[in-house]
Amino acid sequence: MSNTRSRRGAAYWPPAGLLGRVDEAGRGVLLGLGHGVVYPAGQITIREADTSDFALLLVGGTVKVTARAQDGREALLAVRMAGDLVGELAGIDGRPRVGTVTACGQVLARYILRSELLECTRQHPAIGLALSASVVAKLRTATGRIVDFTGCDVLGRLARILHHLAVTYGRPDQNEAQLPLSQPEMATLVGAAESSIHKALRALRDADAIVTGYRRITIPDLDRLARIAVAAGPAESSAISPNT
Numbered sequence: 001m002s003n004t005r006s007r008r009g010a011a012y013w014p015p016a017g018l019l020g021r022v023d024e025a026g027r028g029v030l031l032g033l034g035h036g037v038v039y040p041a042g043q044i045t046i047r048e049a050d051t052s053d054f055a056l057l058l059v060g061g062t063v064k065v066t067a068r069a070q071d072g073r074e075a076l077l078a079v080r081m082a083g084d085l086v087g088e089l090a091g092i093d094g095r096p097r098v099g100t101v102t103a104c105g106q107v108l109a110r111y112i113l114r115s116e117l118l119e120c121t122r123q124h125p126a127i128g129l130a131l132s133a134s135v136v137a138k139l140r141t142a143t144g145r146i147v148d149f150t151g152c153d154v155l156g157r158l159a160r161i162l163h164h165l166a167v168t169y170g171r172p173d174q175n176e177a178q179l180p181l182s183q184p185e186m187a188t189l190v191g192a193a194e195s196s197i198h199k200a201l202r203a204l205r206d207a208d209a210i211v212t213g214y215r216r217i218t219i220p221d222l223d224r225l226a227r228i229a230v231a232a233g234p235a236e237s238s239a240i241s242p243n244t
Contacts, residue, residue, distance in 0.1 A: 014169045016137065017083030018057070021130035029124055030057060034112035039103040041185070046087045046101035053114040055091035058084045061107030062181065064189050067099040078138065079161060079189055081169050088135060091117045104185040154192045155200040159229035161189055162210065166219050179217045204228065
């Protein structure tokens with residue numbers, strides 16, 4: 001999974017994302033909405049409880065979606081990559097944001113106003129259906145992941161998030177994946193100190209579950225990583241299910 005490119009160089013949009021749920025014509029429409037924006041690593045692009053109503057169509061990069069739990073801890077709700085639409089709940093109903101979206105590394109996106117998004121779904125019913133299906137899939141995943149992800153240690157969280165990203169955004173014809181993530185970005189995604197990430201990565205390397213390189217994690221065997229993810233935290237997590 002090298003960004004959004006296939007082996008032949010054509011754009012590859014994972015089927016879990018909005019761009020992967022529509023045909024070529026639909027992608028052309030969506031990529032023509034709004035205007036292009038670039039966010040640096042660490043920048044908050046959407047803030048929880050804010051009343052803004054735009055959505056971001058991710059063209060490149062990774063973001064994390066977080067929210068504050070009742071005890072004050074930060075809960076990781078989701079990780080999104082190129083092809084995904086984020087902020088669409090407020091973009092649909094205009095109500096306050098339910099989470100904070102933070103760039104993990106540089107992010108390229110289309111900044112789409114609520115009015116433009118709604119008009120697009122009215123003019124293109126197939127895009128509206130794809131958007132609805134995308135929202136439903138995200139809510140199912142978030143509901144199933146919050147509690148068990150919070151209960152894992154750093155190794156479990158890292159194994160689960162790497163496997164989830166690989167299954168969600170990797171190519172379906174391969175039992176391996178490459179994730180363009182640096183160690184600081186992984187620390188941000190997992191919510192841990194870099195020193196803890198170093199230890200977890202070493203453990204995964206020793207188990208032959210991953211191979212690390214500069215800004216790249218290679219997962220040679222998804223099944224092996226899945227077994228580690230289960231063993232390192234609460235059993236049968238939805239975070240390691242390819243169907244979430």
